[in-house]
Amino acid sequence: MRYWYEVYGIRLRSEIELSFAEHIPAGEPEVDVLGETEHFFRRASRAAALIPDTSRWYEYAILDNAQIYLRWDGLFEFLIDGDGRRIWFHSLGADSAESLRVYLLGRALSFALVRQGLEPIHSSAVVLNGAALAFLGESGFGKSSLAAVFIEAGCRLLTDDQLLVSHASGQQAAQPGPPRIKVFPWVARRFLSLHGEGVRLNKWSEKLVLPLGDDRHQSHPAPLRAFYVLDGPSAVSNQQNIQIVTLSQREALVELMRHTFNYHLSDRERLQRLFSKSRELASRVPVKRISYPRDPAMLPNIRQRILADLGDGGRAGSSLGGF
Amino acid sequence: MAVRFDIGSRIVVSKDQVSSELGGEAVILSLINGVYYGLDPVGARIWQLVQEPVTLEQIRDVLRAEYNVEAAELRVDIRELLEQLAEHGLIENAE
Numbered sequence: 001m002r003y004w005y006e007v008y009g010i011r012l013r014s015e016i017e018l019s020f021a022e023h024i025p026a027g028e029p030e031v032d033v034l035g036e037t038e039h040f041f042r043r044a045s046r047a048a049a050l051i052p053d054t055s056r057w058y059e060y061a062i063l064d065n066a067q068i069y070l071r072w073d074g075l076f077e078f079l080i081d082g083d084g085r086r087i088w089f090h091s092l093g094a095d096s097a098e099s100l101r102v103y104l105l106g107r108a109l110s111f112a113l114v115r116q117g118l119e120p121i122h123s124s125a126v127v128l129n130g131a132a133l134a135f136l137g138e139s140g141f142g143k144s145s146l147a148a149v150f151i152e153a154g155c156r157l158l159t160d161d162q163l164l165v166s167h168a169s170g171q172q173a174a175q176p177g178p179p180r181i182k183v184f185p186w187v188a189r190r191f192l193s194l195h196g197e198g199v200r201l202n203k204w205s206e207k208l209v210l211p212l213g214d215d216r217h218q219s220h221p222a223p224l225r226a227f228y229v230l231d232g233p234s235a236v237s238n239q240q241n242i243q244i245v246t247l248s249q250r251e252a253l254v255e256l257m258r259h260t261f262n263y264h265l266s267d268r269e270r271l272q273r274l275f276s277k278s279r280e281l282a283s284r285v286p287v288k289r290i291s292y293p294r295d296p297a298m299l300p301n302i303r304q305r306i307l308a309d310l311g312d313g314g315r316a317g318s319s320l321g322g323f
Numbered sequence: 324m325a326v327r328f329d330i331g332s333r334i335v336v337s338k339d340q341v342s343s344e345l346g347g348e349a350v351i352l353s354l355i356n357g358v359y360y361g362l363d364p365v366g367a368r369i370w371q372l373v374q375e376p377v378t379l380e381q382i383r384d385v386l387r388a389e390y391n392v393e394a395a396e397l398r399v400d401i402r403e404l405l406e407q408l409a410e411h412g413l414i415e416n417a418e
């Protein structure tokens with residue numbers, strides 16, 4: 001049995017059913033997701049010299065045949081083909097199947113996308129009045145919480161954590177990710193009115209994976225209006241005001257490169273492409289830096305401040321204007 | 324390894340980088356290690372000058388003509404920047 005999906009603007013065919021509606025697009029799949037056995041993975045990863053990610057959360061290896069091996073100990077493992085066209089998966093434990101889907105469509109897919117010449121960005125994005133606002137930030141900087149506070153105000157989520165921007169006819173289109181958001185339970189309760197729903201991302205994290213309906217998720221692309229780079233909690237004083245500054249194109253280019261979703265693939269051709277695509281984005285889309293105290297009660301004020309910065313008069317209605 | 328240039332050293336950009344000038348500033352990305360650098364307008368001007376082989380003395384003379392800075396101070400600043408760029412493989416001796 002194969003299931004068909006369209007996610008990040010990519011045609012994906014999968015042996016595992018994903019937790020959102022199938023969409024059968026025209027044409028061949030751009031990525032095939034295939035289940036495999038323990039034996040297959042032990043053979044494929046036999047010579048793998050595993051490198052821990054800086055987060056120590058997973059390990060990876062680039063194999064001699066250009067395939068990429070990824071392993072979350074006790075959870076699951078993935079193998080990505082050299083051309084990014086196939087991803088094999090294997091569960092290593094009894095953890096949530098939803099967790100496997102999240103990492104499949106996140107980290108594992110990011111390797112496939114980069115191998116196909118695409119450049120995923122570490123960002124969550126919402127749709128405001130028909131255009132996408134993208135929040136850039138490292139893990140734990142509050143991208144998803146900020147997205148949630150915009151959803152509370154009637155915007156729809158476009159993507160959570162990974163953003164792909166396509167360039168066509170001089171426009172930058174932000175592509176929709178899976179219809180789900182990963183947030184802490186207090187964010188789910190306070191801004192999404194979701195109590196006791198969703199499944200835990202994994203046994204080491206309190207974060208919940210929460211599916212979003214059509215009223216809270218946009219499944220078609222949106223023109224990209226602005227990036228906001230979130231300052232880290234340690235760089236911000238709890239006493240300070242909310243500050244937004246527009247970055248120069250030089251600063252914008254550096255931030256866009258710094259926030260690549262996949263920093264593991266660094267061959268010459270890939271780095272040239274990352275530079276070139278980031279430069280194009282920096283020259284076409286405003287990039288701003290936002291600093292704010294990490295007080296949960298402040299989040300609605302931060303939303304208002306962003307709306308004021310955009311000159312939208314404090315309204316956050318998500319009109320259905322499409323791309 | 325520390326790289327040292329003297330006043331007559333001929334310097335040129337390495338092939339192992341890509342760069343872009345943006346609004347009078349510049350960004351350089353090393354294709355060897357993925358490290359990126361942002362240069363302010365003066366740094367960007369120096370980067371422009373080293374696109375072709377040039378000596379530290381020639382760079383100093385161009386900048387002295389364009390900026391109102393003491394020659395000795397300028398020489399130290401240029402040398403520091405060039406040595407940093409060289410340490411990361413972004414420029415090299417032209418010889």
